[in-house]
Amino acid sequence: MSIKYIKNELYIEGLSAAQLAKLCGTPTYVYSKKLILNNFNNYKKAFKNDIVCYAVKANSNQTLLKILSELGAGADIVSGGELFKALRAGIDPQKIVYSGVGKTAEEITYAIESNILMFNIESYEELCEINKIAKKINKTARISFRINPNVDPDTHKYIATGKHGTKFGIKYEDALDMYTAASKMSNIEIVGIDTHIGSQILKVEPYRLAAVKIAKLIDRLEKENIILKYIDIGGGLGIKYENSQKPPKPAELKKAVMSVFGKYKNKTLIVEPGRSIIGDTGVMIGRVLYRKKSGNKNFLIVDIAMNDLIRPTLYDAYHNIIPVKKTFKKQIIMDIVGPVCESGDFMAKDRKFPLLEQGDLIAVECIGAYGSSMSSQYNSRKRARGVIIDGKKIIHIRRRDTFEDLLRLEENLEKIS
Numbered sequence: 001m002s003i004k005y006i007k008n009e010l011y012i013e014g015l016s017a018a019q020l021a022k023l024c025g026t027p028t029y030v031y032s033k034k035l036i037l038n039n040f041n042n043y044k045k046a047f048k049n050d051i052v053c054y055a056v057k058a059n060s061n062q063t064l065l066k067i068l069s070e071l072g073a074g075a076d077i078v079s080g081g082e083l084f085k086a087l088r089a090g091i092d093p094q095k096i097v098y099s100g101v102g103k104t105a106e107e108i109t110y111a112i113e114s115n116i117l118m119f120n121i122e123s124y125e126e127l128c129e130i131n132k133i134a135k136k137i138n139k140t141a142r143i144s145f146r147i148n149p150n151v152d153p154d155t156h157k158y159i160a161t162g163k164h165g166t167k168f169g170i171k172y173e174d175a176l177d178m179y180t181a182a183s184k185m186s187n188i189e190i191v192g193i194d195t196h197i198g199s200q201i202l203k204v205e206p207y208r209l210a211a212v213k214i215a216k217l218i219d220r221l222e223k224e225n226i227i228l229k230y231i232d233i234g235g236g237l238g239i240k241y242e243n244s245q246k247p248p249k250p251a252e253l254k255k256a257v258m259s260v261f262g263k264y265k266n267k268t269l270i271v272e273p274g275r276s277i278i279g280d281t282g283v284m285i286g287r288v289l290y291r292k293k294s295g296n297k298n299f300l301i302v303d304i305a306m307n308d309l310i311r312p313t314l315y316d317a318y319h320n321i322i323p324v325k326k327t328f329k330k331q332i333i334m335d336i337v338g339p340v341c342e343s344g345d346f347m348a349k350d351r352k353f354p355l356l357e358q359g360d361l362i363a364v365e366c367i368g369a370y371g372s373s374m375s376s377q378y379n380s381r382k383r384a385r386g387v388i389i390d391g392k393k394i395i396h397i398r399r400r401d402t403f404e405d406l407l408r409l410e411e412n413l414e415k416i417s
């Protein structure tokens with residue numbers, strides 16, 4: 001995303017951030033169409049004959065999904081709601097894979113009837129449930145198993161998913177039994193194998209290590225005459241939240257896994273990027289409300305809160321924050337916090353930042369992924385507006401909640417009994 005100062009004023013994709021704030025109010029999520037195209041096309045180039053399934057949970061906005069759908073993206077979904085949104089955006093069901101440990105009967109039925117490419121199954125009981133439902137509606141469900149390869153992706157513990165002791169995937173040692181059981185089920189067609197080791201991964205080596213383990217399984221399965229069409233390597237490639245971070249490019253990821261999977265000629269790779277497609281394509285513009293001191297701490301209170309961006313609270317995540325009007329004021333150590341009544345409501349902790357004044361604007365960078373999609377109305381706050389910059393145009397992609405929206409689901413209710 002092009003974010004730079006021109007004559008001490010911040011410009012986002014060539015548009016004045018102050019002007020954007022005036023037009024759209026604060027807080028507002030601002031995305032760049034150009035960068036979304038760029039990020040997706042980097043994947044498409046690297047994974048030419050493969051399937052790139054965008055992980056919808058990173059950001060499920062309809063306009064963004066439609067942009068990706070038009071570029072040929074598939075979808076990695078984790079709920080019936082995401083399936084609904086992906087289909088609505090025009091994503092080809094034959095490019096949709098369904099992950100997640102707790103798929104309900106209703107969701108499974110919907111996915112089978114939508115003819116998705118495959119379920120990534122995470123437990124034996126889920127396998128039985130999918131077979132049972134497929135049988136009931138007289139269909140065959142295509143499946144793969146999500147294997148937990150027990151590798152350490154070297155990331156935050158809440159986003160490490162491929163180690164033992166997390167709730168995700170099938171234990172590596174149980175995989176063969178699981179495939180054998182599935183091969184005997186009437187309404188199951190085994191088509192693939194899957195793994196997803198975590199998120200914000202900044203090296204390709206954990207992917208290669210996982211690939212080595214998956215390849216061993218594939219070879220073992222072939223001996224049992226279980227032949228797979230798809231190898232799903234999951235998502236999780238990191239982005240540059242901090243200057244010191246050097247995330248690998250999609251092409252490097254492809255190279256690392258192909259050093260292992262290259263020997264398979266008739267299999268299609270699937271990759272499930274979320275953050276690395278949408279993360280760096282968004283900034284959030286907000287405004288300083290107040291300043292205060294408590295003990296020996298300085299606080300800058302802004303109108304962006306954990307209900308708009310929960311990543312700092314949830315994962316101790318770092319987001320770069322910059323003033324919209326460049327200032328040469330002295331920088332001091334402060335916490336940048338929101339209005340929500342939680343001590344965990346912060347955008348930055350112990351950050352060196354200029355002591356801005358009431359009404360000054362700030363921009364929080366890299367909020368495209370897990371920003372808007374994790375937003376809530378906590379504290380009965382109106383969820384923020386979203387806009388996308390397309391050339392010189394500003395396109396509205398989500399309106400700000402109104403007070404009425406805060407009541408919408410709690411009024412005019414039908415009787416239950």
Ligand SMILES: *Cc1c(COP(=O)(O)O)cnc(C)c1O
Binds near residue numbers: 234274275369
């Ligand atoms: C969250 C998730 C992804 C995407 O992860 P990113 O870090 O956003 O790339 C991919 N696959 C599965 C199964 C996931 O749960």
